[in-house]
Structure formats: C-alpha cells, structure tokens
Amino acid sequence: MKKIGWLLQAAVFYSFTWLFAYLPAPAADRLGQLVGRGIGLVLRSRWHIAVDNIRQALPFMTASPHWHYHTTDPEEIARQVFRNIGRSLAETCRLYHGRGDALIASIEVRGREHYLAARAKGTGLIFLTGHCGNWELLALAFSSIFGEGMTALARRQNNPYLNRMVEKMRIRYKSRVIYKQGALKGMLAALKRAELIGILADQAVFAEEGVLIDVMGRKAWASKAPVIIAQKSGSPLIPTFIHREGMRQIITFYPEHRFSGDMSNEGIVRETQALSRYVENYVIANPTQWYWVHRRWKRAGERAL
Secondary structure: OHHHHHHHHHHHHHHHHHHHHHOOHHHHHHHHHHHHHHHHHHOHHHHHHHHHHHHHHHHHHHOOOOOOOOOOOHHHHHHHHHHHHHHHHHHHHHHHOOOOHHHHHOOEEEOHHHHHHHHOOOOOEEEEEOOEOOHHHHHHHHHHHHOOOEEEEEOOOOOHHHHHHHHHHHHHOOOEEEEOOOHHHHHHHHHHOOOEEEEEOOOOOOHHHEEEEEEOOEEEEEEOHHHHHHHHHOOOEEEEEEEEEOOEEEEEEOOOOOOOOOOOHHHHHHHHHHHHHHHHHHHHHOOOOEOOOOOOOOOOOOOOO
C-alpha cells in the first residue's frame, strides 16, 4: 500500500510540475504566487511559525543598518514569504522540464571576481548559503553560467519516486547530491577532486551535531560541519546567495571567508557564529526571501507552537 501511495503522490506532483512548465512564464509566476499564498492558508501551523519567527526577530533586524524593508508587520512579511516560496516552486518546475533557459540566462552575477579568485587556487570550493531566495536555482544554474556543476548536501526524500525525479532534474544541470548519511566523507572526497560543494547552513541541528550561537538575537543550534569541512579540506569557502529583484534573479559571491585555524571548541563556535552572520545579513536585507517556516530556534529554548 505504501508503494501505491508513493506512486500516486509522485504522479500528482509530476502533473503539478508539468502545469507550471508549460504555462507562459508570466502566468506561471502569477500562479506560483497564488499557490504560495494557498500554502500559507492550508498549512496554518507553518504560517504561525513564520509569523512568530518574524515577530521575534524584528527588533534585531530593524536595529541593523542592512534593514530597508517598507513594513514591520510580521503578517505582511509572512504573506510575501509564502508568495516567494510559490514563485520559486514555479521556477523549479520549469527547470525540471528543461524550460528554464530564459530564467537562467537572465540571472545577474555580482562579485564574480571573488569566485574566480578562489577557483584559481585549483582546489575544491565550498559555497556557504542558506534557504534563501530560490536556492535550487542557485545550484542548478551553476553549470550553465560557469560550465561546471555544483554538488549539494541534501536529505533523501522519503518517497523514492520523488527522490528519483529530483535526481533526474539535477543530472540535467550537471548537479548531484550527497545525502546526509556519510556526508562528511563524501564531501571531503569531492573537494579533494577539486569539485564544487554547496552547503545550506541555516537550519537547527541536534546538540551533538552543532554548537550554540546567537541567531538574530536568540540562541540557536547551528551545524559546525562547514567549519570542519573547510578546515580539514583546506578549500576556500565563499558565502554565496541568490535573491529576487522583481522578475530578475541575482547571484552574489562574497569574498572568501578567512578562518583563524583555531580548531578548539571555542574556535569552532566563533567561526560558526561568523558564518551565521552572512545568512543573518542576507535575511535582514531580504526579509521576505528566507525560509521562515522552519523552527530555526528549536531545542535552544524556543517554545513549541
């Protein structure tokens, strides 16, 4: 019975992707925004998590010089968050069916010199990012823009048929996945082969996997994996983000992060905190383009909703 359920789920999802792929791009974008709004209405627990997260982070964000958003209403920001999720979903569906060439061609790249300087070292390269903007587009567009694919760390889908669909899309764009089980060994091996690795480092982890840091004014558990991988491999780490400006997508490379080399527990905490600041600055500058719907502060004193 489980297999039949998985097949039906995959069939429904495929039909959904087909609809977005073959609509004209402007219509798919408008429909994506409606779907995103609908997700917020249907998944009320996620809506409330997003609103609560935004409300608690606002005092920290509005005190920053990076804050320029036009409203401090948590519900209005949350509405735009869900619309952006829907737009990103529509774009990813078009990519799945190979109809994202115009989208990729319109991407603007900023800070390209930082990427080229790090790549010139002839080693593997780590891209530190988060669930920011259309993070799938960031990974999948890389081969078209720079001629080489990016390997991403991800969780395997419970539904094996959906998992194969995602893998098929990644192969189309010369991208592949290293799944979390045994990921450290796989990522170090890829970096040794001078490959490109993308790490989304903005979700809560268990205490044994991370360190406790400050995230937007509140304590949160953060993965120490990016610090350990960068230090063990000797590969440059480049903070890299994608954000939306109207109908345009912009990929921004920041200068290589310089590690202190201190691998004591205190040193790892300091470096993990420093890496988290890149994500924080992105969120403050683009508050509607971060994935507020996950419980970033769980297990660190956050009350359950």
